[in-house]
Amino acid sequence: MITDIDSLLYQAEAEYLSHQDLANFKSQIFSLEKRLQIYETIRAKETEIFQNVANQLSSNFSQEPEKIRRALKHWLTILRYCGMAMLSENPLYLKHRILEWLPEQIKAHQMQDLEQNLFSLLQKRLKRILNSEQFSILQPYLEQAEAALLR
Amino acid sequence: MINVADLISESSLPGNYFAPDAYVQGDFESGLIENRQGRRLLALPDTLLKGLYRGLASEVGPAAGMVLYNCGCKWGKNFFRRFSEEVSNYYQKPVEQMEMIELIQCLKQCWKAHGWGIIEPNFSYYQQGFLVVKVKHSAFASTVESAEKPSCYVEAGLLSAFFSELSGTNLHCIQTSCESLGASSNQFILGLATRLKPAEAMVEERKSHSAIMQSLCQER
Incomplete structure (x- = not known):
């Protein structure tokens, strides 16, 4: 997304942005606002999310x-x-x-079962903290982490 | 019960220090590259390296391998010192206190970030007194020209010094396979010089890595 905005900024050096470009720019800004909200929520509730997961684990x-x-x-x-x-x-x-960094450490400590369990609990907790639209925005990155670390 | 607030406050939670996009910083205008601590990095073109190798071979002949190995050793000692400093600073613990798996992961990522290849240390022969290191896509092999035997002497010296510093024991290093000779990877055996001595003749005889390893382990 940052790259998309960057490319629009470069484009604006030569000419005014077209309607379509401006619509694209607005959409990026709108999307960024949503993402910021998700980021702030996760940051503010980090301890709460993980304390709940820790207790169940x-x-x-x-x-x-x-x-x-x-x-x-x-x-x-x-x-x-x-x-x-x-x-x-x-x-x-x-x-x-992170995903090129952690897999071998998880494997070496033989923690896949525990980490898989933790991941499920974390997902459940995040679904309660975030609304469904917010979770769907974060989900691809969680799945990317799961694929690299736990499968 | 585990208190997560304590867990967050008492421990740093760093990721991969050597992630290439974070570790290597460049400035197009000045043409300089540096690492994330602001230390200068040097990019050496293949042409220059090939020229150095050719020049050295014409000046000192068969001794060129030994010269390059010693250069690698010297470089390796400095490399280990810088590597230890950077890793200790970032992960907030001395290298000696890091878990081996974490340290090796650092080395692997560091090797890759510098463009030297994909390194894979193998500790399976630890009990026999040897360490095997495999490197794929070695930058050192790509500049070797018309070799008749494994010739990544700088890489061997670098590995020798790095693991000698890490283990506190003088370890010699012998290369047993080389990508420049069509092998799928560079392979190196590290161990005490006296234990590795028989391997030198076997490399000259072009014996395979596995045959050399088997022979070394039997000689114990």
């Missing part, structure tokens, strides 16, 4: 508190990067900054 995997802490740290980081990737509409940002 603790009862599902009561013998493994250290692994739960590690998995929570992973997904705190992943959700933060998903948020920024969503805000800038940049799946490559998510890929390079």
Whole structure:
């Protein structure tokens, strides 16, 4: 999205933007506003979201508190990067900054079951915190993370 | 019960320090590139590297490999120091306190960000006293011309110094396969020089990596 706006800005150097370009620009700005709201919600409710997930995980995997802490740290980081990737509409940002970084660590610690469980709980929690439209905007980035880390 | 607020406040949650789009910064106008800590990076064109290799070969003949290996060792020591500093600063813990998997992941991402290839250390032979390193798409192999044996001497020296510094033990490094000879990857064996000595003759005889590895492990 940032690139789209950039290209419109470059285009405006040579001429006034056409109606279609302006409509595109407005749509980008409108979309950015929605994304900002989602980002702000996730940021403001980070602790609440993950505390709920942590409590449920603790009862599902009561013998493994250290692994739960590690998995929570992973997904705190992943959700933060998903948020920024969503805000800038940049799946490559998510890929390079975290999804090429974590898979082998998750594999080495043999935490796939726990992380899969955490991911399901996190999705459920996010669906309650965000409305359906907001969740659908964030969802592709969560799915991108799931595909890279858990499948 | 786990307190998430404490978890967030007590630990840093960094991602991939060496993500290429973040790590390599360039300025088109000045033509400079630098890393994310503002340290200058140097891009070397293939033509220059090939020229250096040819010049060195014509000046010192068969000793060129040894010269390049020693250059790689010197570079590797400095590289390890810079790598340790940057990684420790970013992840807020000394390299010695990092988990091996995390450190190796850093090395892999670092190798890739610098354009040196896709590196894969293999610790399966740890008990036998060897470390095997595989590198695909090696930038070092792409500049080798008309070699008759594995010739990525700078890369071997670099690996030798890096893992020597990391382990605190002097490790020698021998290349057993080379992309410049049509192999699917560069492969290197690291270990004590005395243990690796027999491998030198086997490389000259063009034995395969697996045959050399098998022979070295049997000689123990």
